[in-house]
Amino acid sequence: MAKNKNPDRVEFTKEMKKQGYNILVPMMAPIHFKMIEKAFRENGYHLVLLYNSSRAVVEEGLKYVHNDTCYPALLVIGQMIDALNSGDYDVNRTALMITQTGGGCRASNYIHLLRKALKKAGYEQVPVISLNISGLERSEGFKLTPKIGISFMAGIVYGDVLMLLHNQTRSYEINPGESAALVETWTDKIVAQLSGGKGWRMKDVKANLAAITADFAKIPVKRTPKVKVGVVGEIYVKYSSLGNNNLEDFLIAENCEVCVPGIMGFALFKVDNRLEDIKLYGGKYAKKVIVTFLMDYLTKLEDVIVEAVEKHPQFMPPARYSHIKKLVDGFIGYGNKMGEGWLLTAEMVELVDSGFENIVCTQPFGCLPNHICAKGMIGKIRDSYQNSNIVPIDYDPSASPVNQENRIKLMLAVAKERLNEREEQKQREKDAALV
């Protein structure tokens, strides 16, 4: 066990890095995270993505985290403690990693809740690394270098594109499972590239995306009218199937096309917030220059995604950040930045605007920012878009799937009825034209 220099917490040291500590990371979006895992490994950190998802995860969470704390904290911390309990890792040679956005919602406190939990569970010796870009907390043995940053973002780009194409294809594919298999193949390919130190540069990303989109375009599909459902929400329950009781699979089983807006938008949002802060409240010029630079870089990555997808007319490229930001103007202020903030409202508006009028808006029970930017805005969106059909769903360790599914089914019943009406209308128009 390595020595500890920081009295307040067990710090992840250079020595620990050298010793090749396992760094456990909770699962959120599987495609994205698999690539990020490899990107970090390539840069000297032995990340281990956690797949444990049994009831024990929730149990451990309930045990060690204040039960009124939001569900993601409970799951993330539960998953880590369950992993430490499993015996699969030498707890004296293992570290944990968790993100910290530094925003004004409770999420920035997860790391502290995790440390409290570790102490109570008897894992006080396990260091926790904060992954943040706000300079909140540093660890001697962990440095977020530009190369890691770029590889990290490459992982996000790959993940977003694979998720998008998978969703746009899977509901229409003639051979069931074909697009899922392709996601698998490509994930493996890119993971292999990243493991060999390749695939993260802009040039590689572009080439890979071109190949990925081309492959997906080749999947034979039959496009029949389907109910289109968008999924938005608090980032963890939005992406994590553990958090949202396999929401995507449920919707697919209900014969829908699903659209889950990517993580890129969230990254852009978090960076852009800093610019908005300066605009609203004033700030230093130097800060603005740095943030603008980052913003330009992310926008360039977004271009790469959109351009790659656009090449194939059968696919709908993701909405650009600048576009959804413009769309949400008048609904909610750009200063609303805690949690998913105005981006969540914006994603709902954009989805409705682009034909995904049916939306499941996910949040942990009692989620503070979502009182405002999610539940608080649904009525306002309906005022502008009469056809919007949005159902807010709360997730919680005790909220039962039957309740959630029942509410979603109600939304779907309305959606299906509307779809049928529209199809009948089309048919009538066609018949009339023939006459």
Place this chain on the structure above:
Amino acid sequence: MRIGLDVGSTTIKCVVMDDNENIIFKSYERHYSHIVESAHKVLGGIVEKFGDCEAFLSISGSAGMGMAQKCRIPFVQEVFATRVAAGKYTPDADVIIELGGEDAKIIFLSNGMEVRMNGSCAGGTGAFIDQMAALLDVSVEELDELAATSEKVYTVASRCGVFAKTDIQPLLNQGAQKRDIAASIFYAVVNQTVGGLAQGRPIKGNIVYLGGPITFLPQLKKAFDKTLGLEGVCPENSLYFVACGAALYSDEKLLLSDAADRLSKYDGDAGFSFNEPLFKDREEYDSFIKRHDKNKVERGEINDSTGAVHIGVDAGSTTVKCAVIDEGGRLLLSSYQSNSGNPVPQVKAFLQNLYSEHPGVEIASVTTTGYGEDIIKKAFHADFGIVETVAHFTAAKKFMPDVDFVIDIGGQDMKCFQIKDGIITNIFLNEACSSGCGSFLQTFAEALGHNVEDFSEMGLFAPAPVELGSRCTVFMNSSIKQAQKDGATPDNISAGLSISVVKNALYKVIRAQDPHMLGRHIVVQGGTFLNKAVLRAFEKELDAQVAAPDIAGLMGAYGAALYGMSKSPSESGVADKESLDNFTHDVKSVRCSGCENNCRLTVNTFSGGGKFISGNRCERPVTSKKTDESLNIYSFKRSLLADYKSCKGPRGTIGIPMGLNFYETYPFWHTLFTKLGFGVVRSPRSDRKLYLEGQSTIPSDTVCFPAKLLHGHVAELCKMDEVDTIFYPCMTYNIDEGKGDNHYNCPVVAYYPEVIAASMKEVLSGKVFIYDYVGIDKKRYFPRKFTDILAKYYDGITYKEVKAAAREAYAEYDRFLERIREKGTEIISEARKKNMLIIVLAGRPYHIDEEVCHGIDTLVAGFNTAVISEDAISHLTKKFKAGVLNQWTYHTRLYCAAKYVCTQPDMQIVQLVSFGCGVDAVTTDEVRSILESGEKIYTQVKIDEITNLGAVKIRLRSLLAAIGY
């Protein structure tokens, strides 16, 4: 033929139609969670009656979903089915209101169809009415009859069943009339439905009521009509709309015998998560019973030569317990009975019985405790009254002198204490939202068609107890529904419930992770532990052996009697036989006119002129003296804010909704605007009426109450002609006081103006609503940015003007805080002169709002303590490293105040926490751990729309008793 099955949470409804869609058969029955069997039986009945054939068949209803899927029978979502049926039977309906066993729905049909269902945290449905009727010890039909004769309506929390229960219980104990409570329950259901589901959309036009409760309870329908100001109809077949819709919508023909066959083969997928069985086998059970049989308290025989006796009366939330002991503390007699909503007659009967069966009995003392402590004490002239925590602790200590930890789970409460060297060092009490107590088991047992004893017995040998989580009753309802859907049998549900009670106590109330934390000598008591399944679950979860006294349910009364004994009185002043025979008890309800609170008082008058008044927030109606407020900083802060008077100005009038952070920033904005030549008007003081004014526009029913109040404040301002602009800025950041890692506002405080703008558009029409984002933390940039904001709404306000006004505004803000600190210092030194305890009532600035804190400050001051607030002392601590990310200005003050209190022997903290405040899930643990490091007792008071002051009193008295004040 068309067949629709509606499998709800409590009942199964069936409709059979002929080919012309005429209803030819219908049935309605309770399924007691035997869903599959019931469905199978119903279908079998149809085959028998109409013969086997191919028919259009579909299933609807929340409990039918999984079954339908597995048996490949088409499923129709129930709200959707309702709509289909409404289209046929009530085509001119505009709005449908449907209450079911556990769901409430509103369907808006005209002008843009929209459907609303209650969220997961919402009672106010059929099951809720059942629970409330049980609480009043009447049938649901009787409840309706009672309500018909009511004279008035009490305010009962309309959000969730658990809350309503805690409102009703004290009303009962205080002697309120059952008929009025019955009516109040119905209005609570109406408020819940209208307030929680309509979310700002008006309910008007032709209203159709559906579902069991409204169909069977005419008074409930009346309450809806009255609240909505119209007359709706409850159509023929109002119970069967869902089933009809399912029948009508079905487009798939099935051979009935096939479908029935599939149902009979379906046994759930047993996909639920489960725990280990409570007992492996009979042998394990027997040794468990043998071990616990040893835990007996000492008994004695009552006879003429016994000598003087001491009596303890524990008038609890659902039961009345009495214990009689002799001078040596031996238990002579006891009684344990349900209080049926009023404890007075039970205690009277007990005493009368004692006098008649033991005519020579010499009573040395009578001590009362529990919810009904005061009323019993007054009614029968008992000698002592003690807080129940002390009673339970006293009893446990007698039973096991070296006890380390006591856990008491009663009907409604859970009380736990940690004991070191014979002194209470930590107290844990359950909150309203974590029921999981005795009455909870009873309610579910009854819902599943059993009495509680048989029901728990069933669970003892259940092979796979269902994992049900540890949340509140409402969640439990849906967890059970889920388990039923997955095919869990009643015995496994029973065992699962017992386990969940235990987990609730351990992880939610005590927040224990490690059994060793509880110590080695653990006493468990309270009626709930008479239940062997709970006791066993507890030992299993804790992995330790505990001692449950054979009088687990009587420990409160026993402890009270022991307390009386310790006071060694010679003769009790308790009512004698004669006065008991002539005993009368009258209850009257009046409005107090002592101050603008206008509390609704319940006045109990007993024979001999004894009076007991309840419902009061202060002592004024009791002592006719005004409470001394000189050592209460809460009232000082209120008057300080009132000094910023409304005024007129040439540039127009700005209205400010007095809520959330305005309680601190008002001096800033008042000064800023008046210096700029505006008039400033603040919204009126919060009260119930103001809240209801804005209730229907609240979009999220789980947001905290202080935020909900804002809707009322804005609505009031909109009614004022002189107000042309309402100002309520978004503020991500608060002032940086330099003590934390950051200086945010919480997300709700920061952005609630967005919700107001989005949900109150119609109310705000005609007014300018300024809700721009401002950062008052950046003094340097503020004037420039604020000039830009003002320029959007007004011409000709210059940067220079704003800069000058801002300078004064900042100065005023500083002065305001300084005056609070000075007052704090003054109160502290005054209190020290008088040797008074100083209570830091720590919350947020907006907790001084009368409607938010419900007079808790006065209540605390009434215990002869000085009351100060966190912002009066937080500046006295240096910046320190908290165990959490210390990023919210108001919450940083809490940590600082806690740290400071640790250094002051004559100070204690009571933390005010708003229900639904997510941030406080972080702060409460942190404040507790700061206090524990300073060896202080942590006390938390949860406040909401309605606060049960009785529960607050128990917390305070427990704290005071523990520190010996």
